[in-house]
Amino acid sequence: MKETDGALAKAARRGDRSAFAELYDRRARLIRAICFNTTDDLHSAADLTQEVFLRAYSKLDSLRDPERFSAWLTGIARQVCREWIRGRLRDRQLARPLPKEVEPVTRQHEASPHLETLQKDLAKLPERERLCLQAFYLQDLDAEQARSVVGLSKSTFYRVLAKARERLATIHRREEVKS
């Protein structure tokens, strides 16, 4: 039986690094997606995700309700993204390399043309709809978890999710007609 995020977060707080690794396995993809919404670049999104988890680890003691780990982590991700935007604006630079100790290991994502098209379509969705889709599809299709991450009521979340799917299909059809 799978342990809950709360149990893992508590274990991590007691020093169980494998529990934190498990949390990373579960939530890193969603955090990458959230960062990707800001950076529009997978490399930077992956780097920011590392920062998000490092920051989360050092702040585990301030997590009041371990069961809300995902939502709390998403909050940190948003903060890190805001800092990233501020840094980018200040430096007038689109992307900055990370220091040597966190050298990225990511290879360029090799997606099929079909998937690339879908990615482009996803980018055209309003942020809220995209976030709902990301939360749902990257949280093991667990609607309750996803809902708590985006902070919507159950009915609103379902409505936004259905709307997002519909809009995505429309965008896809329009693009097909164009091409």
Next chain:
Amino acid sequence: MTCPDAKTWNLLSMNLLDEALARSLRQHALECQRCHAAWQEASRRHTELLETFSKTFDCDHDQRRDQLMALLPVSVPLCKEESDASRRWWPNKGEIAMTLRRHKTGWAAAALVPVVCCVLLLLLLTTGEKLAFADVLEKIRQAKTMTCDFVTTVTVEKGLLPGEPTGEPMQGTISMLFDGEKYSTLIEGEKSVKGKATKGKIRFLMLGDRGYVWVDGKVRFIDASLSGIPPATENWLNRLLEVRESPDRNLGEKEINGRRAAGFEIVGWKLGLGARPTEGNPTPNDSDIRLRVWVDLEQNLPIRLEIKQKQVMPRQSRVVTIDQQWDNIKWNVPLDPARFQPPSQEELGEEPTMKLPAIDEAAFVDGMRIWLKLEKKAKVQIDKFKKKAKDRGGELPRGMAQVFEGAAINGGYPERLDASWLTNVFSIRAALASLEKTVPEQKPVPENLSKEERQELIRSRGEEAAKASAKAGVKAATEVSPKATAIAAFYQKLANEKREPRYFGATVTPGDAEAILLQWKLDDGRYRVIRGDLKAETVDSVD
């Protein structure tokens, strides 16, 4: 059925609809070609999205996880209540990374050098701490004898019963002989009652799995059934020796009884004999424990142990704090073996031996059955009282409501397996269940009595009923306590034997033949599982 819109098919493909609605939609799709195509399209799109998301954001996930784990600070993140006292003052890697990213490369390089030095220094210090503590444990293992003074204070912080003593220290001496396999422990205590010490009144001798208690110089109780549960004193040393990993905190150095000592602190599950918390058993063995060990820097052996244990009864109805301090600990001093002799047969006389059930799988299952049975009976009684209160238009008296809370009625298995919690809940449930037999039918009061006589009759009947209920309640609670102990002790035994026990407690529905309630590893690498229907089997894997 009218044809549903695209949103509905999208929700169906994402499995977000009620099963009844989903079934009717699927049925409709089989009959309507257009809807079938819409459903197929939605399902295809769902699969594509799933694939896209997982592939897009995988980003060499495993490598990145390994990289992250290597970057995590070596120290354990501190728990909230301790964070103020010793907050980490150095920045973590994430903060450093963020700072460096905001500045020019030169700054980054310049900042990196001291950071790397700090990290190396910390690594070095932490490694040293682990070695020192491991050395202490090894020296304890090699010790042949130990003596110390002890003071134990039990304070009832919440839920104090009328006339119950609280905050009164018990003090005395502990002596231990170790033959390489087991301890023989002698505790000679004196209890200070409201400042008046009554010396030498209590003597407790544990010889392996046999226990003897002398009160006023006479053997009053023989306990020959503690094979699964070491006595508290020995337990603490055993628990300490089980801490294979480094202590949670280094407390620094201080002067104790004229000697220089270094302190280590261990908290939580590590003291539960290595049983990690699991989903259904968040506090497997009194996780709210803190042990501080002060080690003589010359001998590398403990000279003081401070144990603080908080026991929170169900729903916070009762909170008890136990403070123990072992002071002036001396190791390898000569002890008179005659003091560790068991009482003679004449001295023992005809005193009864209290028998606990065996600490095994059958006892665990039996205990769980009784848990469920008692819950049903207790719930009936609780509902009766609630109904009575409601009929009278009032609420349950506060004390009564607290007792009912303590019965932890949850419609399932125990949420935790620590002995004190379980014993308490079992006792409350048993006492409530016993009301079924003891509460007498209300007889009508004769009408020819005067008002005073009627009141007197009602009062005496009430007193009689209360006495009978209390007596039966105590009897029932005493009878079921061993069942609770057996459940906790079995889990403890598995943990002690390093069988990786996992208990899923309140998350399992009683009767569920699929869900695992308790699992543990067998010698041949397979697993033994007890399922929600309390049937046990051996399986190859539990994934």
